[in-house]
Amino acid sequence: MEPLYRLLTDDLNGLLDRITAAWRESGAPAALAPDQGLRMLMDEAEERLSGLRLRVLQDYEEWRCAMDACEGLWALSRLRAGGEAEPMEPAEIDVLEAA
Numbered sequence: 001m002e003p004l005y006r007l008l009t010d011d012l013n014g015l016l017d018r019i020t021a022a023w024r025e026s027g028a029p030a031a032l033a034p035d036q037g038l039r040m041l042m043d044e045a046e047e048r049l050s051g052l053r054l055r056v057l058q059d060y061e062e063w064r065c066a067m068d069a070c071e072g073l074w075a076l077s078r079l080r081a082g083g084e085a086e087p088m089e090p091a092e093i094d095v096l097e098a099a
Contacts, residue, residue, distance in 0.1 A: 004056070004057065004060050005057065008053055008056065008057070012049075012053070
């Protein structure tokens with residue numbers, strides 16, 4: 001998950017850099033609070049962004065588990081067919097124990 005985590009972190013850092021640069025260019029004081037309606041929209045957008053980031057990371061973890069299961073099943077098939085057995089990964093051992 002590390003590469004995806006880094007990608008999402010880089011995206012978020014880029015967003016924060018663009019927001020900061022826009023504030024500096026506009027000359028607006030950093031302490032200036034947006035009106036209540038705008039603040040509510042900003043909070044909702046940030047909450048949505050946070051939720052989507054979490055979902056992407058969770059979905060990627062599920063993707064990795066599905067890939068491991070598929071690889072384990074192919075290894076099991078190879079073993080049952082009498083093929084050479086390579087050293088097994090933990091996911092393959094789990095699949096063999098479940099079969």
